[in-house]
Amino acid sequence: MIGFLIRRLLIAIPTILLISVFVFALQKLLPGDPVLAMAGEERDPAVLEFLREKYHLNDPLHRQYLSWIGGAVQGDLGVSLRTQQPVLTLIGEKLPVTIQLAVMALIIALVIGVPTGVISAYRKGSLIDWGANLVALSGLSIPNFWLGIMLILLVSVKWGLLPASGYVPLSEDPLQSIRTMIMPAFVLGTGLAATLMRHTRSAMLGVLRSDYVRTARAKGLSERVVVIKHALRNALVPIVTVTTLLFGELLAGAVLTEQIFTIPGFGKLVVDAVFNRDYAVVQGIVLCTAVAFIAMNILADAIYRILNPRMRDEQ
Amino acid sequence: MVSGAHMTESTPLLQVTDLSIRFAGVPGNLVDGVSLTLNAGETLCVVGESGCGKSLTALALMGLLPMPPARRMSGQAIFEGQDLFDMPLEALKDIRGNRMAMIFQEPMTSLNPAIKVGEQIAEAVRRHKGVNREQARARALEMLRRVRIPAPEKRLDEYPHQMSGGMRQRAMIAMALANDPALLIADEPTTALDVTVQAQVLDLMRTLQRETNAALIMITHDLGVVAEMADTVVVMYAGRIVEAGPVRKVFEDPQHPYTIGLMSSMPDLGPRGGRLVTIPGVVPPADAMPEGCRFAARCPFAGADCAAAPPLRDLGDRHRVACWRAPLEFGAPDLAAHPAAQGAAS
Numbered sequence: 001m002i003g004f005l006i007r008r009l010l011i012a013i014p015t016i017l018l019i020s021v022f023v024f025a026l027q028k029l030l031p032g033d034p035v036l037a038m039a040g041e042e043r044d045p046a047v048l049e050f051l052r053e054k055y056h057l058n059d060p061l062h063r064q065y066l067s068w069i070g071g072a073v074q075g076d077l078g079v080s081l082r083t084q085q086p087v088l089t090l091i092g093e094k095l096p097v098t099i100q101l102a103v104m105a106l107i108i109a110l111v112i113g114v115p116t117g118v119i120s121a122y123r124k125g126s127l128i129d130w131g132a133n134l135v136a137l138s139g140l141s142i143p144n145f146w147l148g149i150m151l152i153l154l155v156s157v158k159w160g161l162l163p164a165s166g167y168v169p170l171s172e173d174p175l176q177s178i179r180t181m182i183m184p185a186f187v188l189g190t191g192l193a194a195t196l197m198r199h200t201r202s203a204m205l206g207v208l209r210s211d212y213v214r215t216a217r218a219k220g221l222s223e224r225v226v227v228i229k230h231a232l233r234n235a236l237v238p239i240v241t242v243t244t245l246l247f248g249e250l251l252a253g254a255v256l257t258e259q260i261f262t263i264p265g266f267g268k269l270v271v272d273a274v275f276n277r278d279y280a281v282v283q284g285i286v287l288c289t290a291v292a293f294i295a296m297n298i299l300a301d302a303i304y305r306i307l308n309p310r311m312r313d314e315q
Numbered sequence: 316m317v318s319g320a321h322m323t324e325s326t327p328l329l330q331v332t333d334l335s336i337r338f339a340g341v342p343g344n345l346v347d348g349v350s351l352t353l354n355a356g357e358t359l360c361v362v363g364e365s366g367c368g369k370s371l372t373a374l375a376l377m378g379l380l381p382m383p384p385a386r387r388m389s390g391q392a393i394f395e396g397q398d399l400f401d402m403p404l405e406a407l408k409d410i411r412g413n414r415m416a417m418i419f420q421e422p423m424t425s426l427n428p429a430i431k432v433g434e435q436i437a438e439a440v441r442r443h444k445g446v447n448r449e450q451a452r453a454r455a456l457e458m459l460r461r462v463r464i465p466a467p468e469k470r471l472d473e474y475p476h477q478m479s480g481g482m483r484q485r486a487m488i489a490m491a492l493a494n495d496p497a498l499l500i501a502d503e504p505t506t507a508l509d510v511t512v513q514a515q516v517l518d519l520m521r522t523l524q525r526e527t528n529a530a531l532i533m534i535t536h537d538l539g540v541v542a543e544m545a546d547t548v549v550v551m552y553a554g555r556i557v558e559a560g561p562v563r564k565v566f567e568d569p570q571h572p573y574t575i576g577l578m579s580s581m582p583d584l585g586p587r588g589g590r591l592v593t594i595p596g597v598v599p600p601a602d603a604m605p606e607g608c609r610f611a612a613r614c615p616f617a618g619a620d621c622a623a624a625p626p627l628r629d630l631g632d633r634h635r636v637a638c639w640r641a642p643l644e645f646g647a648p649d650l651a652a653h654p655a656a657q658g659a660a661s
Contacts, residue, residue, distance in 0.1 A: 211424040218377055218419075219490070220438040222411035233429045309474040310428060 001312075004305065008298045018291040020072070023283050024065050034081050034277040068283065077284035082276050087284035090269060095251075095288065098258070098266035100170055101188070104181055106243065108189030110198050114239065115236035116193075117200025121208060121226060132197065139194035148187045148260040155183060155184040165262040184261040188254060192246050199242045203235035210234070236307050250295045260277065326396075328497060328530050329353040329376075334390030336371050339383050343604030346552040349390075350398035350627075351532075353547075355497065358524065358531040360541040360562070362577070363551035366598060369534045372501045372551075375400075376532075377417050378407045395497065413443040416491035418604050420503040422478050422483035426475040433459070433471030436490045443494050458489035461526075462519060481512035488520065495527060502534045519545060538581050542566065547633070550574050553598050553609040556627060568635040570643055572614045610636070 035051045057068065070076060070157030077087035156164035163180050170177045178245050207213065208231050216230040255284040266285070273281035305311045329351065336346040346368040353359050361369045374380045376392055376399060382512075392399040395414060399407060413419075419425040427435060436458055437451035446454070452471070460468035462485040468639035484504060491499055501520065505513040517540065524531055535542055541548050545562040550571065558571040569575045596613035599605060602622055605612065611621040620639045627637045 211419060211421060212427040213377055215419065215425045215487075216427065217379055218411055218417045220408040220410070220442055221438065222408070225438075232425050232428070234427070270363075308429060310476045 001302070001305065005298070005302065008301065012294045012298065014295060016287075016291060017069075020069055020287055021065070022287045022291075024068065027279055027283055028061060034279050038197065043066055046049060072284075072287065077287070078280035080273075081278050081280050082281075087280050090281060091284055091288055092267075094264060094266045095270045097167060097170075097264060098251055098254060100177070101181055101254060101258070101265060102247055103183055104178070104185035105188035105192060105250060105254075107191035108185055109246070110243065112190070113193035113196025114200050117197040118204055118227065118232060120197065121201045121204035124205065132201075136194040136197045139190050142191075142193060144187050145256050145260055147190070148184065148257055151183050152260070167263050181263075182187065184254075184257050184263060187257055189258075191251075195246065196239065196242060200235065200239055203238045204231060207231045207235045235308065237304055240300055240303050240307070244296040248289075248296055251292055252289055327352045328355045328357075328395065329532075330391075330393045331341075331372075331376070331390045332393075334375060334392065335388040336368070336375060336380065337386050337388050338601070339386065341601045342390060343554070343601055345385075345554050345601055346375070349551070349554075349556055351549060353498070353530050353532065355530055356524075356528045358533060358544050358546045360533045360535060360545035360548045361551060362535055362538060362541055362548060364536055364598065367551040367565040368554040369551050370502050373417065373532065373534055377411055377415065378404070379417075396502050406655075409443070412439050412496075414496055415498045415500070416494070416496040417490050418484070418499065418501040418504045420489050421507050422480060423475065423507070425487060426483055428475055431472050431474060432478070432486050436486070438491050439490055440493050445462065446503060453491060455489070458493050459493075461488070461523065462486070462489045462521060464489070475618045479512075480508050484508060484512075485515055485519065488516075488523065492523060492527060492529070496529055498530045498532070499524070500532045500534070503536070504533075505540065507534075509596065520544070539642050550577070553604065555609060555637065556635075557610065557638070558636045559627070561632065564632055564634045568634075570630065570634070571610075571638045572616055572640070573610050 003300060035048050035055075039048055039051060047221075056064055056169065068078065075088060077091070079086050080090060083090075116132045116136070120129045123129050152164045155161050162183055164178050164183075168177045168180055208227075210231075211236075213226060213231050216226045221230075251266060254265060255271055257263075258265040258267045269281070269284055272278070273285060324616055328647055330353075331349065331351040334349045335344045337344050348362075349372055351359065351372075353451065361372065363369050371380065371385070375385075375390075377385060378396075378399065380387070387400060393463045394410070395407075397410075399410070401628070409547065426432065431590045433452060435456035437448070438453045440446060440451040441448070444451070444454075456467055456471055459470055464470050464485050470478070470482070470486075475486070484507075488504075502650050504520070505516050508516060520531070521544065523529075531544070533540065535541060541562065547560065548562045548565050549556055550558040550565070552573045552585055558565060558569065565574065566578070569578055574592070576592065576594040580594065594613055599609060599612065605622075607622040608614070608617070611617040614621070618639070625637045625639045627635045628641065629635050630642050
């Protein structure tokens with residue numbers, strides 16, 4: 001397992017470098033001039049030239065790339081062209097917020113999605129199966145922003161049970177932090193639960209038909225043992241895949257929900273940076289997201305190897 | 316035999332009467348009025364081609380028929396004094412894997428790929444014998460040793476994919492016999508194995524059967540296996556038993572035209588020299604089963620009376636045949652001379 005992880009990490013390095021080149025190149029190809037955005041009303045050519053010099057925007061592209069990636073390796077992603085704050089600090093502030101939101105949403109999604117998927121596959125064609133599918137379909141169809149607004153209206157405004165917005169760091173006051181996060185996490189989680197339920201159901205349907213499930217029944221084992229120990233274990237691989245993909249999606253895709261609940265998260269940082277042509281921030285964010293995706297993939301592969309012994313013998 | 320003690324010598328271990336199975340959307344019975352008798356320690360082979368209902372019969376006994384779409388229309392299966400078809404599922408679960416166990420055709424897919432082989436055996440012991448983990452593991456090790464798996468201590472913690480096909484089937488046998496069942500059902504246990512391994516596995520099953528005195532129902536399409544293993548044989552065709560009896564009787568004096576055709580098509584049993592005989596025609600599809608004898612359309616001796624289903628008649632010495640022509644006055648008829656066979660050969 002250790003060897004496997006080292007191998008995967010080594011393979012990840014060229015992948016990340018390749019992504020960094022793409023990120024850098026794409027950014028340069030996009031229309032719009034960051035210096036104009038920075039200068040605002042100021043159109044004096046001398047000022048613009050000064051800014052270009054200051055941020056090395058007149059250097060050849062490969063020099064610009066090398067100095068950026070060289071800094072990145074040392075943990076320096078440059079400073080925001082707009083606010084002058086170091087990009088790493090900006091990301092360090094916002095990323096934990098979104099990670100907390102994503103983890104809480106995923107837990108909610110797993111707790112709802114996997115058991116309903118299992119039950120719905122086991123009782124295929126029954127009223128429970130139909131009901132679960134109906135709820136899942138509605139879960140997928142209801143827009144997050146609508147559900148978010150309705151929840152705020154009911155839970156916060158009408159019943160006054162939970163704060164409608166804001167953010168408290170987990171390290172400061174864990175309980176209050178979870179209280180402020182639970183509604184947005186629920187909004188995100190229910191949508192994902194529907195996806196997870198559908199995938200769990202189809203994976204379980206395949207496994208429940210397999211010969212080894214029949215063997216388990218032939219041993220006289222109880223249905224609980226047959227379904228959980230013999231079937232679900234083998235159905236987990238696709239569920240893990242979907243879960244890691246969803247996590248990646250959550251990091252960048254929670255913008256709307258963050259906006260509704262005014263959570264100072266990653267999503268807002270991304271949107272602001274793009275609109276302000278804040279090159280350094282956008283590049284840093286995309287690079288961080290890419291690293292996070294690769295890390296999640298390695299984690300998923302490691303879990304596969306735990307779940308599926310056949311994969312352990314593969315190189 | 317612990318639980319056999321209360322039964323008299325003449326009571327069979329298993330008595331199946333009039334078992335019929337139907338599939339949703341298919342008008343004909345896929346298993347039609349099958350009756351079997353099996354005594355303790357005896358080996359019964361069920362032969363027939365794919366789709367003749369032999370596996371369905373076995374799965375029905377274990378309560379493992381996929382329901383739906385399968386549906387049992389009639390039948391009784393008295394095993395150790397209880398009707399397997401007429402008991403709560405929980406009671407049946409106490410019997411299967413315990414007094415009655417099953418081995419399947421494909422050892423690769425029949426073992427759980429994510430669970431260690433030792434645990435797959437041990438969990439069956441824990442389920443039925445109320446022992447702790449260590450005792451169950453010790454029993455699993457003992458069983459691996461008994462099925463002659465080399466280095467059993469090491470194999471205990473291996474996964475199925477780390478074993479060869481023959482070894483996997485041995486592990487399946489170990490699992491099935493772990494609780495000393497009175498009845499072992501084996502559904503084509505050697506079909507998926509290499510020829511050399513087949514012989515070893517059959518040999519092992521025979522040895523273990525002698526040691527444990529378990530009765531064996533062996534489902535196969537291989538008459539060589541029947542000749543090697545069986546005390547009695549049941550020949551099935553299109554869901555019905557067409558011939559049954561002591562193996563020597565059926566092999567030496569086959570009475571049903573289908574049995575005769577089956578034997579002529581075996582290289583070892585058929586006529587020496589010349590081409591192997593094939594039975595002309597195909598099995599009638601499940602949705603178009605004829606009212607009368609289901610073999611009539613392929614039978615060289617079929618007549619007007621075959622429009623009515625022939626009952627299974629006893630010709631003496633427990634030799635039973637479902638054919639209006641039996642007992643045959645002459646020796647085995649020459650199937651190759653049948654016009655349909657000649658048409659197929661040219």
